[in-house]
Amino acid sequence: MNNYSNKEKVKGGRAKPGFSAQKKEVGNREAYQALDFSADKKNLRKVGNSIFSGAVGFSVLFISVLILLMLFSLFMTSFPAIKASGFSILTGMEWHPESGKFGGWPFIVGTLMTSALALLISLPFSLAISLALGEYYKTGIISTIISSSIQLLAGIPSIIYGTWGLFVIVPIVQKIQMGMADKGIIPFGLSIITASVVLAIMIIPYSASLARDVILQVPQDLKEAGYSLGGTRFAVIRRVILPYSMTGIFAGEVLAFGRALGETMAVAMVVGNLRKVPANIFSPGATIASVIASEYNEASPLHAAALTELGLILFLITIIFSFAGRYIINKRSIK
Amino acid sequence: MENQLLNDTENKTADSRAVVKIENLKVFYDNVEAVKGVNMVFEDKKVHSIIGPSGCGKSTVLRSLNLLHSLTPNARIEGSIKLDDENILDQDPMTIRRRIGMVFQRPNPFPHMSIADNVLAGYKMNNIQLSKTESYDIVEYALKKAALWKEVKGKLNKRGTFLSGGQQQRLCIARAIAMGPEVLLLDEPTSALDPITTVNIEELIMELRESMSIVIVTHNMQQAARISDKVAFMYLGELIEYDTADVIFSNPTDKRTDEYINGVFG
Numbered sequence: 001m002n003n004y005s006n007k008e009k010v011k012g013g014r015a016k017p018g019f020s021a022q023k024k025e026v027g028n029r030e031a032y033q034a035l036d037f038s039a040d041k042k043n044l045r046k047v048g049n050s051i052f053s054g055a056v057g058f059s060v061l062f063i064s065v066l067i068l069l070m071l072f073s074l075f076m077t078s079f080p081a082i083k084a085s086g087f088s089i090l091t092g093m094e095w096h097p098e099s100g101k102f103g104g105w106p107f108i109v110g111t112l113m114t115s116a117l118a119l120l121i122s123l124p125f126s127l128a129i130s131l132a133l134g135e136y137y138k139t140g141i142i143s144t145i146i147s148s149s150i151q152l153l154a155g156i157p158s159i160i161y162g163t164w165g166l167f168v169i170v171p172i173v174q175k176i177q178m179g180m181a182d183k184g185i186i187p188f189g190l191s192i193i194t195a196s197v198v199l200a201i202m203i204i205p206y207s208a209s210l211a212r213d214v215i216l217q218v219p220q221d222l223k224e225a226g227y228s229l230g231g232t233r234f235a236v237i238r239r240v241i242l243p244y245s246m247t248g249i250f251a252g253e254v255l256a257f258g259r260a261l262g263e264t265m266a267v268a269m270v271v272g273n274l275r276k277v278p279a280n281i282f283s284p285g286a287t288i289a290s291v292i293a294s295e296y297n298e299a300s301p302l303h304a305a306a307l308t309e310l311g312l313i314l315f316l317i318t319i320i321f322s323f324a325g326r327y328i329i330n331k332r333s334i335k
Numbered sequence: 336m337e338n339q340l341l342n343d344t345e346n347k348t349a350d351s352r353a354v355v356k357i358e359n360l361k362v363f364y365d366n367v368e369a370v371k372g373v374n375m376v377f378e379d380k381k382v383h384s385i386i387g388p389s390g391c392g393k394s395t396v397l398r399s400l401n402l403l404h405s406l407t408p409n410a411r412i413e414g415s416i417k418l419d420d421e422n423i424l425d426q427d428p429m430t431i432r433r434r435i436g437m438v439f440q441r442p443n444p445f446p447h448m449s450i451a452d453n454v455l456a457g458y459k460m461n462n463i464q465l466s467k468t469e470s471y472d473i474v475e476y477a478l479k480k481a482a483l484w485k486e487v488k489g490k491l492n493k494r495g496t497f498l499s500g501g502q503q504q505r506l507c508i509a510r511a512i513a514m515g516p517e518v519l520l521l522d523e524p525t526s527a528l529d530p531i532t533t534v535n536i537e538e539l540i541m542e543l544r545e546s547m548s549i550v551i552v553t554h555n556m557q558q559a560a561r562i563s564d565k566v567a568f569m570y571l572g573e574l575i576e577y578d579t580a581d582v583i584f585s586n587p588t589d590k591r592t593d594e595y596i597n598g599v600f601g
Contacts, residue, residue, distance in 0.1 A: 221439055221443040222445060223406075224403060224439065225510075226456075226460060228401050228511075229433070229456055229510065229511070229514065230428075230429045230433040230457060230460055230461050230514070231457075231460030231461065232429055232460075235459075235461070235462070236460070239445075239456070239459055240445060243447040243448075244446065244447050246447070
């Protein structure tokens, strides 16, 4: 019987293996069938499978559509402002809603300035923390203490950071500003640098935890190769660990930068909310997020549309930076 | 070699009969004794193989020669390892590692560095400043010695990870000998490579033997027979027998050596 079916298949041009292989296959199939899969169970498995892949597909689609819808609704809401003044919000220097002037440049500059400064200030700290956790204290009590404080840092509400900034950072900045009074700087305490310092502390957890993960992944044999050539621990960190994990560290910085761009409450409390392009880092200024937060409630319809347009710009800035970051990561990554 | 630095290293390896003396070496991981009082002597311009079943402590002996045990927090070491009559266990690991180079089981060139930078990695690690011509000379010298120069001379600035496995391992050997070591340690250097590449590496080892002392850990008995002047057989942390390759492979004194070599266990 077996012989017959085998011939059939050869004629059909399908079963290439010889008789014994065919028999073995049958044997496997029999063994498989013997494994208590009743027809019901098989069907159930099939249904479960398709439900699961359906759910996965739907979620993916849902998120993508949601982002597009968000962009679309932001665009629609800001349409009155776009119609009134075109895209001059991107370049206009003057923000004066009372007389219908909606120039968003001061806020764009303020946003980029605070975020970039915050990144610069946080970099040495997050690098040190990630090296401590990824290289020096991988396990043990010190590691636990550091990493749980970092987690705690990430969990503190933004308003607390703002308040703390007002009571602690603002007086310090005021003192510094007083020393620079001859340069025409008024000691408000509220300034771009104040916001940057607060922001820097807020974003440390994001960059540090990602950097720690990549530092932990540096292969042991590369580190050993470094030591075997006579390198000190510092040399191995500098010549092997940091270059090897550079792209990952960079990814963490991009993530942190994204967080800094959109941070609202803490920044609004300490940045000064002055609607002018900041002359230097010690002058007060405003960011896109802070101006939206502080003006939206009392805005006229056109004003509100202009604020939404600013929100759209912030959205686009965030997207551009995240894509640029991704591009660089792909291009520079090792392997 | 018009380069002063290279002349120095060449002379150094030629003049001093680099002799490593291991005396009563014991290595503990926590309280487990992985190496139980081993005595061995490695001579200049000879190839010494350490063979034995997995877990017999042969890699541990090799790694302690490079002082890599100090990277393992729970490792403890007793006894002495003398290089030129000075105990290296008392000395600065950084200095010793420059004199005793190491090549690892898996080819591990630095993936973020070019081929040339990989060869010069030891100098970079130690912050030794080199002029352009010096660097080029060292790269050429080391790659020629590692029999890799012809294959890579046109792409010295490309990353080392694009090379084949055997080429990568030769790059690692070049990286180790660029520092002009007196002793070269190889930890199963061909176990991740195909047979033809293995033969190439073995030929390379035979050439390097002319200018330094070589210690190689291997699982491959034929390899040990092919390249070694002396062979050490280790079992359960003990040195069972240490003699010339001829004696070990044709007329071993210990029964365990005989059994291991003839595949009774291991």
